[in-house]
Amino acid sequence: MYLYLLGVVVLFYLYRWVKEQPRVSDKGGKFVYITGCDSGFGNLLARHLDKLGFRVIAGCFTEKGEESLKKTCSGNLITTHLDVTSKESVAKVTAMITDQVGERGLWAVVNNAGVAVPTGPCDWHILDDYKAMLDVNLYGVIGVTLSVLPLIKKAKGRVVNVASVFGRISPVGGPYCVSKYGVEAFNDSLRINMAPFGVKVLCIEPGFFKTNVTDSQIHIKNVKDLWDRLPQNIKDDYGSDYVQKAIKVIEGKVSKLADADLMKVVDCMEHAISATCPRKRYSPGWDAKLFWLPLSYMPSCVTDYILLKEAIPIARK
Numbered sequence: 001m002y003l004y005l006l007g008v009v010v011l012f013y014l015y016r017w018v019k020e021q022p023r024v025s026d027k028g029g030k031f032v033y034i035t036g037c038d039s040g041f042g043n044l045l046a047r048h049l050d051k052l053g054f055r056v057i058a059g060c061f062t063e064k065g066e067e068s069l070k071k072t073c074s075g076n077l078i079t080t081h082l083d084v085t086s087k088e089s090v091a092k093v094t095a096m097i098t099d100q101v102g103e104r105g106l107w108a109v110v111n112n113a114g115v116a117v118p119t120g121p122c123d124w125h126i127l128d129d130y131k132a133m134l135d136v137n138l139y140g141v142i143g144v145t146l147s148v149l150p151l152i153k154k155a156k157g158r159v160v161n162v163a164s165v166f167g168r169i170s171p172v173g174g175p176y177c178v179s180k181y182g183v184e185a186f187n188d189s190l191r192i193n194m195a196p197f198g199v200k201v202l203c204i205e206p207g208f209f210k211t212n213v214t215d216s217q218i219h220i221k222n223v224k225d226l227w228d229r230l231p232q233n234i235k236d237d238y239g240s241d242y243v244q245k246a247i248k249v250i251e252g253k254v255s256k257l258a259d260a261d262l263m264k265v266v267d268c269m270e271h272a273i274s275a276t277c278p279r280k281r282y283s284p285g286w287d288a289k290l291f292w293l294p295l296s297y298m299p300s301c302v303t304d305y306i307l308l309k310e311a312i313p314i315a316r317k
């Protein structure tokens, strides 16, 4: 009986592996637009796709990012300034892409740009923190997608959304998980709406990887900045040593848990863009596969118990 079950599992994975091998043809005629290419996954993906022969349009937030990308890529790659929170910037890039792609349309957009601070307990935030992060992580994704969707429909192409395992479970307070849950919802409704047009919508949900998003120095500064602006009554609720405990957790867990092999994520992005049969969801990282996703399927009483066990203790008054 167990051998039979094992055989079925092995056959399933073998079938899936074979089905997922073929790649689309004519890479040189396919344009891929990526947001947030200054650093991290976006930067590595731009360079990787350029090597594979795709026509990459790399949206960079800074001039420095554009220049360093140009130096390491072929002449086929186009860089452009892009601020996903600015309607004018998004429209300007879309006009340029429309000119470039012509009748072929746009093969894929990768909504990768994102920010991860400020992040702290919910009551450390003000509404403007939520609005500012949602502007980048959620409205940026929606705005960029809507602006190029007609071009993607023309190519019967793809929308690749970079969410997070924190779009499936919410272990930290503040706007980050809210924004990523929003990306998941937008992704899922768009996937259904676009299916009749032959457009595929794919979601990447990485675990912890070593980029600016998990940089311990950035997170330590973020915690100190948030703490400094808190009113005294909230500081008293948490206790004066809370910041030091939070810094210890950041130094001990966040940076150590993060996987340095960014290619695990980039390979998933590349598969979503170029496989003839892409997956609807990708969860790169062992922490995502073995911890965060299974935890997200548990009853709330179980997830709460586990997350509270790991939470930073608050000094009892």
Ligand SMILES: NC(=O)c1ccc[n+]([C@@H]2O[C@H](COP(=O)([O-])OP(=O)(O)OC[C@H]3O[C@@H](n4cnc5c(N)ncnc54)[C@H](OP(=O)(O)O)[C@@H]3O)[C@@H](O)[C@H]2O)c1
Pocket: 035, 036, 037, 038, 039, 040, 041, 042, 060, 061, 062, 065, 082, 083, 084, 085, 111, 112, 113, 114, 115, 116, 136, 162, 163, 164, 165, 205, 206, 207, 208, 209, 210, 211, 212, 213, 214
């Ligand atoms: N690293 C992880 O563990 C992890 C896990 C799950 C999901 N993610 C997601 O993966 C995506 C990529 O992040 P990453 O980890 O590669 O970190 P990253 O290196 O910080 O990449 C984010 C990119 O977005 C750019 N950006 C920020 N604000 C922007 C704006 N308003 N308009 C356009 N671009 C903007 C950044 O530019 P600057 O560098 O110039 O600021 C940077 O190039 C994000 O959506 C993130 O939430 C990351």
